[in-house]
Amino acid sequence: MKKYLLIVLILIFGITVQAEVLQGGVTYDVNSARNELLDGINYTIDSKYINGFIYDGEHSQNVNYILQGLTELKDRTLAYFSDGTYAVYKHNDPYHVYYYSGNGELNYVEEKDGLNYPYKTYKYDTSKKLVNMSMRVSKAETFIYSKDGKLLAHWLKDKAYDESGNVIMKRKYVE
Numbered sequence: 001m002k003k004y005l006l007i008v009l010i011l012i013f014g015i016t017v018q019a020e021v022l023q024g025g026v027t028y029d030v031n032s033a034r035n036e037l038l039d040g041i042n043y044t045i046d047s048k049y050i051n052g053f054i055y056d057g058e059h060s061q062n063v064n065y066i067l068q069g070l071t072e073l074k075d076r077t078l079a080y081f082s083d084g085t086y087a088v089y090k091h092n093d094p095y096h097v098y099y100y101s102g103n104g105e106l107n108y109v110e111e112k113d114g115l116n117y118p119y120k121t122y123k124y125d126t127s128k129k130l131v132n133m134s135m136r137v138s139k140a141e142t143f144i145y146s147k148d149g150k151l152l153a154h155w156l157k158d159k160a161y162d163e164s165g166n167v168i169m170k171r172k173y174v175e
Contacts, residue, residue, distance in 0.1 A: 026118055026137075030151055030163075033135035033143040037120055041133065042111075043147070045124040049096055049109050054126065059104030062088060071172070082170045099123075112136075140173070 028036070056062060062078055065071070066086060071078045079087040084102040087110075094115055099108040106126055113120045121134045132152060134144040142155040153160035158173035 028118065028135055028137050028143065030143065030154070034145055034149050037133045037135055037145060038149055042122060043130045044128045045109060045111055047128055049111070050106070050126055050128055053098050053109065054106050056088060056100045056104040059100070062086065080172060
């Protein structure tokens with residue numbers, strides 16, 4: 001009897017171990033991303049994230065790297081946008097991204113609430129006021145809203161779409 005019970009237990013646990021593991025994730029749509037962002041919103045940013053970054057001190061280098069197609073560097077990651085602006089993400093400050101005009105003047109600072117997807121970001125202008133906010137669902141997908149919660153863009157890989165599904169901006173996207 002003990003032998004049969006042991007065999008039954010081994011079979012049950014053996015089947016359980018071979019069962020497929022289900023993995024869940026959080027999915028967002030336009031409304032759920034908006035609601036998440038509006039919860040805990042900060043309308044201003046500390047001036048220390050603005051004052052020392054008014055001009056990109058590595059502007060010439062960054063532009064040259066971008067022109068060469070180099071975006072992943074040892075100490076920073078660069079992003080170039082079709083409107084001539086670019087972003088700099090310094091690896092030693094993973095919670096902030098600095099957005100510059102084509103001539104290296106600071107336009108915006110983006111502050112992240114986390115480093116793993118999904119996470120929220122809030123973008124501020126040089127007067128420290130909130131400009132927009134985003135839900136970064138994955139590397140390929142981001143929802144961007146005005147400070148009032150209006151959808152500005154839904155990025156999917158290399159294209160940003162408006163609420164009607166029209167492409168409004170493009171970027172270089174690498175898988």
